[in-house]
Amino acid sequence: xxxxxxxxxxxxxxxxxxxxxxxxxxxxxxxxxxxxxxxxxxxxxxxxxxxxxxxxxxxxxxxxxxxxxxxxxxxxxxxxxxxxxxxxxxxxxxxxxxxxxxxxxxxxxxxxxxxxxxxxxxxxxxxxxxxxxxxxxxxxxxxxxxxxxxxxxxxxxxxxxxxxxxxxxxxxxxxxxxxxxxxxxxxxxxxxxxxxxxxxxxxxxxxxxxxxxxxxxxxxxxxxxxxxxxxxxxxxxxxxxxxxxxxxxxxxxxxxxxxxxxxxxxxxxxxxxxxxxxxxxxxxxxxxxxxxxxxxxxxxxxxxxxxxxxxxxxxxxxxxxx
Numbered sequence: 001x002x003x004x005x006x007x008x009x010x011x012x013x014x015x016x017x018x019x020x021x022x023x024x025x026x027x028x029x030x031x032x033x034x035x036x037x038x039x040x041x042x043x044x045x046x047x048x049x050x051x052x053x054x055x056x057x058x059x060x061x062x063x064x065x066x067x068x069x070x071x072x073x074x075x076x077x078x079x080x081x082x083x084x085x086x087x088x089x090x091x092x093x094x095x096x097x098x099x100x101x102x103x104x105x106x107x108x109x110x111x112x113x114x115x116x117x118x119x120x121x122x123x124x125x126x127x128x129x130x131x132x133x134x135x136x137x138x139x140x141x142x143x144x145x146x147x148x149x150x151x152x153x154x155x156x157x158x159x160x161x162x163x164x165x166x167x168x169x170x171x172x173x174x175x176x177x178x179x180x181x182x183x184x185x186x187x188x189x190x191x192x193x194x195x196x197x198x199x200x201x202x203x204x205x206x207x208x209x210x211x212x213x214x215x216x217x218x219x220x221x222x223x224x225x226x227x228x229x230x231x232x233x234x235x236x237x238x239x240x241x242x243x244x245x246x247x248x249x250x251x252x253x254x255x256x257x258x259x260x261x262x263x264x265x266x267x268x269x270x271x272x273x274x275x276x277x278x279x280x281x282x283x284x285x286x287x288x289x290x291x292x293x294x295x296x297x298x299x300x301x302x303x304x305x306x307x308x309x310x311x312x313x314x315x316x317x318x319x320x321x322x
Contacts, residue, residue: 001056017021023157030142030143031141031142031143031144031145031146032142033137033138033141033142033146034141034146035141035146035150036133036134036137036138036140036141036146036149037134037138037270038085038301039133039137040133040134041129041155042118043120043126043130043133043176044126044130046118046119047087047119047120047123047126048075048148049096050087050093050096050119050120051074051075051077051087051088051090052074052075053088053092053096054074054078054088054089054092054096055074056068056074056076056077056078056088056089057070057073057074057076058074058181059089059278060078060079065079065081065082066079068080068086069086077122077123083121083122084122085121085122085123085124085125086122086123086124087121087122087125088121088122089122089124089178090172093119093174094123094172096115096119097112097116097118097119098112098113098115098116098119098172098173098174099112099113099116099161099164099165099172099174100112100172101165101168101169101170102169104165104273104293105293105294105296106296110112110294112161112162112192113158113161113162113223114157114158114226116161116173116174116175117154117157117158117175117176117178117179118176119174119175120174120175120176121174121175125175129176130176132180132181132245133183135178135186136180136183136187137149137153137183137270138188140152140183140187144243144244146288148243148244149183150183151229151239151243151299152183152186152236152240152243153179153182153183154179155182155235155239156178156181156182156185156186156232156233156235156236156239157176157178157179157182157232158179158235159182159231159232159234159235159236159285159286159289160177160178160179160181160182160227160228160229160230160231160232160233160235161173161178161228161231162229162231162286162289162290162293163178163227163228163232163299164198164225164227164228164231165229165232165293166289166292166293166297166298166299167298167299167300167306167307167309167310168225168227168310169214169298173225173228175225176227176234177225177228177229177232178225178228178229178231179232180232181215181228181229181230181232181236182232182233182235182236182239183234183236184208184211184212184215184233184236185212185232185233185234185235185236185237185238185239185240186236186237186239186240186243186244187240188208188209188212188237188240189236189237189238189239189240189241189244189274189278190240190244190246191204191205191208192211192241192274193240193241193244193245193270193271193274193275194245194246194271196248196268197246197248205302212233215229216229216230216233219309219310220308220309220310220311221311222311224310224311226309226310226311227309227310230309234285235285236281238281238282238285239278239282240278241274241275241277241278242275242278242279242282245267245271245275245289247266247267248265248266248267248268248271252287268274307319
């Protein structure tokens with residue numbers, strides 16, 4: 001987009017169907033996934049509403065700029081020079097709740113920290129994110145239920161919005177990528193805190209780390225809000241230690257031994273240590289981030305090199321207005 005940093009990453013955030021299998025206790029409940037499909041439907045529905053409001057033919061009436069796919073009527077896309085992702089204008093996204101620092105801090109519109117998670121810059125953007133959400137989210141929801149996975153998704157998206165607002169203050173941002181990265185972060189911490197139940201520990205860890213690294217590297221391209229990715233990832237990573245604990249290997253079976261038999265403890269000491277440390281870091285991080293945000297502070301003033309985390313200038317592009 002020409003007037004805003006609208007995209008929080010349009011690449012597929014990793015198909016975890018190739019992850020090595022790991023042990024799951026046979027007595028553990030397997031949930032039916034319904035929340036993640038609802039999130040997918042909601043995101044797509046919101047995109048249609050945004051396109052309806054955008055109404056490119058009416059807004060560009062008499063202009064030399066031509067809408068794309070005019071046969072779609074008011075659902076046709078903005079000119080590709082303005083939005084190469086086949087979507088609405090920056091003005092429409094801002095009107096519908098895109099993340100915009102000045103409006104959040106000085107316009108008392110903190111709700112944009114949440115609404116931006118449900119907006120997307122274009123067809124390419126929404127399809128890539130929703131495919132990623134299906135691959136990542138459904139499997140997690142089947143294993144841990146809708147409450148925990150839903151909390152990770154929503155809180156991670158909120159954390160990504162806060163982190164993005166601290167470092168990107170001259171452009172708007174939209175997308176579910178912060179929440180998606182939260183699910184990836186939770187998958188990593190779940191692997192670490194439940195280490196003893198995995199049968200292919202190293203393979204699973206390396207696979208997950210490579211997927212995360214590739215997606216973070218993609219985030220240094222221009223017009224991709226990598227700060228939302230990073231903020232969402234670390235939020236989800238910490239939440240995974242708190243919400244995704246599993247009983248240690250053999251605990252379920254040990255409960256059915258005779259009364260005088262030794263019964264294993266449900267969790268190991270290191271799991272509780274991870275949980276406590278992650279809970280403290282979450283509280284401190286959110287408190288500090290919100291205080292800095294609503295005081296109007298710029299994160300780049302406290303970190304002179306952090307802007308490189310979201311965009312690295314090259315001979316092919318620059319990173320102005322970041």
